[in-house]
Amino acid sequence: MKLLQKTSRIYLLASLAIYFVVGIAFYRMIRSMIYDEVESRLKVEKRDFETYIRIHNTWESNSYFVENKIEVKPANGSFSKKAVFTDTLIHNRYEESLDPFRQLTFYTVINGKPYRVAIRKSMIQSYKLIEAVSAAIIAFLGLLMICMFFFHRRLSGKLWQPFYDSLARIKDFDWTKDEKLKLADSNITEFNELGDVMEKMAFKMQHDYKSLREFTENASHEIQTPLALINARVEQFIQSGDLGKDHTYWIEEIYHASRRMSRLNQGLLLLAKIENQQFTESEEIDLSKFVEKKLGDFEDILSHKQITVQIQSSGSFYKMMSPALADIMIANLLNNAIKHNHVNGLLQIETAPEFLQISNSGNVLKTNPERLFERFKKESSGAESLGLGLAIVKQICDNYDLHISYENIDSMHIIRVRTA
Template identity: 75%
Template structure:
């Protein structure tokens, strides 16, 4: 586009330059003729239209009264003597005295040939510039197609690159050194990414292993210890505390490990799932507790919410939501599961939130100070939603809390 503008500007400038030069040429010749005329008048002191100059190129008209002594160039059209067309002329008008009386003299020169010249040059210019423009356009396209092909191929491979897989990134080799260098750098970065990802993954797994094993030992020792017959009330209290703390720590560790795994996108398996169906299946696991807490369950479905995501994550997501809705419910309350083509919503009756709803999904944000709650459930839900392109929103219409996934 810019080049098109430049071509147009060059063309126009060229046209004006040529026109200016032709005018300059014609005008200087007119000036020479004016001098010839004046020399003739000076020596003869008279002027006859028929002598010397032909083709009414000099017109001498007597004028009366005062005259301004000025010299002017004008463009004019004079009708042709032989046919009816009007031809362009350049005219030099000046005033002079012949035999003591004033005359206006106009000397003309035909511009027909000059105009033809300008037209010819302009046409040639336009043709050549247009040709040049088209050819550079084609040249560019062909060039970028050939030249940039390895670059675009490599770009496509980089876009497809998945650092959670073991397959290394291979960029396309070409004759262009810069592209090869870029490819080398990208390959190095990709393999570093894969390496870091692997070591992070191994670290989280190893850390979990290292922590779970001593916890397993504590649990096992406590279980052995409580088999002894002569435990006092004090002892059982302490033992219970130790046992609880160890279990809590183990669950905390598992929760954090799960969060890390979701963050690292270690759940790569993808399947199209109906989230409302997953929720319904999960609810079966909670039948006992719903009955125990005397919670009324309402299921309302206006369609199935289909989503491509990891089945394991979908289960964790809905288990945590339902668990949350039961934990913060009161006895004799209500749990509602609603679903439609683009949402799943879990609602439960419960006491109003004591804290800021904005912070509901933060880690270790607990509503109850109960030791059983870890404060990770909704953080995990949020993390899963973030990773699977799901939106989560919370609403409260007394006394019903709703969490909606869209």
């Protein structure tokens, strides 16, 4: 829900509640004032009546008039000292309607006999007054509320404009690029402060990103150069001929170790680069076609290991991604499927518009297959394998919101990449 919607809604609900309470209070106030008035007049009439009785000790019932009607009836048995106010309806003999009356009932003794006396006053005018006042208040408050609502909306929209502006700019901000984040100036202090903080944070982010990137690149560069030197020297050493068996073995070990280190370094650098989202170029890639094309690079090893390749396609799997990363991902997956395959094994590739699946025959896993996506997790402790291939694939998938799963059913290893 947007902020404006939210505030409008809260505003609307709150004003409705207040409005309701105010309305009821108003109504009650007016009503009680009118009742007070009527009741005090009824009390005066009661006193008049009592005075009259005291003087004349008789009452002549004159029940013709509706208004100010005083009804005197003999009280049959029941007698109370209390005077009670009640609301009652009296039939209007002209308009065929029931009119509301306020009635004061009390008991009195006339000529030694108990009587129940009811003095009434019509409330019809008072009710009309209440209705008119209430209607006026409702209309007025309603209008006020509607006006306030729209005014508030307009005002909020205007007030928050710089905020939305800044938000749009922050959304567009790319910390991998050199462009600085510049937010619009506003005359609202809070927004300006927020803007300043955001600009500072963005600057820091860019700076950190840049220095991290430089560090990883420099570190990698600085490591690769001495490794190149070791490699070169070893190669020269090998050329010198006449090496003893021991020497050959040592040299070979040094050579292997340095090559391994260089590959590790490159792998980790690649992972860091993917994590830092340094591969920004992207284009729509048909991964299904890509796999088939990439398979050509593995022709030699496939025929060497006599692996049967089965390709099954029910549509192309398109994905917007960096071509370099697509290449690395597919190469790693195929390499993995071939490396851990048997001689005379099977390599199945299945593609569909929403997934790509590469399965290969191999030894049954002892560990949880999903754990093989972690860095340096290897099933076999073969010195040749670095344990980074699948971690790199996983990282690439994570970057592009692809879901990757690894299943091991009997001797088949199934890796499936699908859209999340």
